[in-house]
Every structure is written in C-alpha cells, then in structure tokens.
Amino acid sequence: MSRRAVLRAGLGVLAGGQVVLGLWVLLLPGLFWKWPWVSHLPPYNEHLLRDFGGASLALAVVLCAAVATMERRLVLTSLVAYLVSSVAHLLFHARHLEPLPAASAAGFMALLGAAVLLPAVLVWLAADGSAFREPDSAGATADSLRGSAGRSPGEGSSTGASSRARTSGERLRGGADVAPAAATRERLPRLAPPAPAARSAAGQGGVVRIRAAPGNDALCATPAHPNDAP
Incomplete structure (x- = not known):
C-alpha cells in the first residue's frame, strides 16, 4: 500500500470516529454521560456536552474535506488540529484516573494514547511530499526520466533540430508565403x-x-x- 493510500485511510478513520462521537454527544448527551469513563467526573452538564459534540462534528468536516481533496496544507492543518484536541484530552484524563479501577484506567489511557499516536504518524507521512503525488503522474515522470537517460546528449538535440526543421518545412509548403513567389514565377x-x-x-x-x-x-x-x- 502506498503512502498516499495509508494517509487517506488514516484520515478516514479519524473522520469517522469524530462523526460517530459528535453525533452521539450532540444528540444523546445523557447516554454519553452514562459511559463510566465520562461519568466518573461529575457533574453532568448538557450544555457543555452538546457544545463538545458540535465541535467534534466541525473537526469531522475538516477531516472529511482532507480525505476528499488530499491537499497537503489541508491535510496537515486537520491533523494538527486533531492533535491539539487529543493531546489536551489525554493530559487532562491522565491526571484524573483515581476513581477508575486499574484495568479500566489502563484501557482508557490506551484509547487516548492511540488518539494521539495515529494522527502523529499521519503528520509524519504528510510531511513527505511524495504522499500527495498522483500515481499516474509519478509513473509518467519516471518513464520520461528513464527515456531521457537512455538517449545520448547528441541524439536528443539532433532529434529536436530535425523536428523543428520538418515543422518549418511543412509550414513553408502549406503557408501563404509561398503563394506570392509562385505567382511571380508564373508572370515571368x-x-x-x-x-x-x-x-x-x-x-x-x-x-x-x-x-x-x-x-x-x-x-x-x-x-x-x-x-x-x-
């Protein structure tokens, strides 16, 4: 699998997760609150939860646009925005694990750590410009380079000169500049x-x-x- 395919697949995973999370929190904030990894830090605040759901959907829109366009600046911007959110989330919950059992706390931190590691790897992939080259254009460029390497320097210049000479000859044979000369010869x-x-x-x-x-x-x-x- 190419870098481009891996990058697009990773962006799709992040975008899909934000869509599910945003819709869940925005439409069913009470159900989201009942999750043990959330409810161990009361009190319940519907307003803040719905705002968090809307923000998650907004980030999902940017990620989906990055998946669709695969434009380098948009991809990097969306990934950095996701990293800012996930790192802040990880740091907060890392300091508030006391109410959770050890196994639950370990699973929770593993999930939050994956939410930081995946976009970080994708940023590393996006930093390499080769992930944003189209496969067809890259192959055509390689074929062109191989063809140029197979010809000697003199061959390339002579071929170009011959082509220009043929073009000039055809232009003279078919152009209007020949007509006055032909008419002059007829009058002599x-x-x-x-x-x-x-x-x-x-x-x-x-x-x-x-x-x-x-x-x-x-x-x-x-x-x-x-x-x-x-």
Whole structure:
C-alpha cells in the first residue's frame, strides 16, 4: 500500500470516529454521560456536552474535506488540529484516573494514547511530499526520466533540430508565403531553348540575340548577324 493510500485511510478513520462521537454527544448527551469513563467526573452538564459534540462534528468536516481533496496544507492543518484536541484530552484524563479501577484506567489511557499516536504518524507521512503525488503522474515522470537517460546528449538535440526543421518545412509548403513567389514565377516569361545555330554561334564567340517569337510570349535565342540592326 502506498503512502498516499495509508494517509487517506488514516484520515478516514479519524473522520469517522469524530462523526460517530459528535453525533452521539450532540444528540444523546445523557447516554454519553452514562459511559463510566465520562461519568466518573461529575457533574453532568448538557450544555457543555452538546457544545463538545458540535465541535467534534466541525473537526469531522475538516477531516472529511482532507480525505476528499488530499491537499497537503489541508491535510496537515486537520491533523494538527486533531492533535491539539487529543493531546489536551489525554493530559487532562491522565491526571484524573483515581476513581477508575486499574484495568479500566489502563484501557482508557490506551484509547487516548492511540488518539494521539495515529494522527502523529499521519503528520509524519504528510510531511513527505511524495504522499500527495498522483500515481499516474509519478509513473509518467519516471518513464520520461528513464527515456531521457537512455538517449545520448547528441541524439536528443539532433532529434529536436530535425523536428523543428520538418515543422518549418511543412509550414513553408502549406503557408501563404509561398503563394506570392509562385505567382511571380508564373508572370515571368518562359525562355525557350536556343536553336542549334545559336548554340553554335555562342560556342564560337559569336553574338547571340534574345528576342520574342511572333505570336508567342516565350523568348528565343538566335545568332546575331553582323548586318542586323540592334
């Protein structure tokens, strides 16, 4: 069982105990008073008992919220509040055990001691931040770290550069920046290949004149005659 599960289960035990105790004292204070561990310290006071029941239910609300959210600050706050109450309760009854039989006093102190020990252990668990990490995110982080460790430093940087280059190339191929360049190429006149005579004249150092062919927007290259007008 993980730390998170243990912490949540312990908080649930504390919350459930406070719900039972609070409802019992708030709704049936007379019945609670008849318990020997309570009635050995008279007098009976309904007002104080009902107030104690309401306070126990209020603490139960905070503990239930901690169980539901498992938020670190709320969990620690609820546990510290429970510890303050249980430690004060233990210290008071430890000084007033005389009316109880030895066996009953030992059982009573064991119960009050457990009410201090359990939240103290839960505080220790809550102090470790790992108890508040989600299992899925922790596993994903570990897998990511193992994957990073398995690659060499150069591999990671080259992979990132290749990915960025592919992304830039796709953006250029599909973006609007290519359209003006393509339209410009369409507007340029097409240069027809030179005739064999033009290539021969150019190879012999002759002059080659480029002119438009009649009825065609393509340009053609022809050898220039010495008597041709420019």
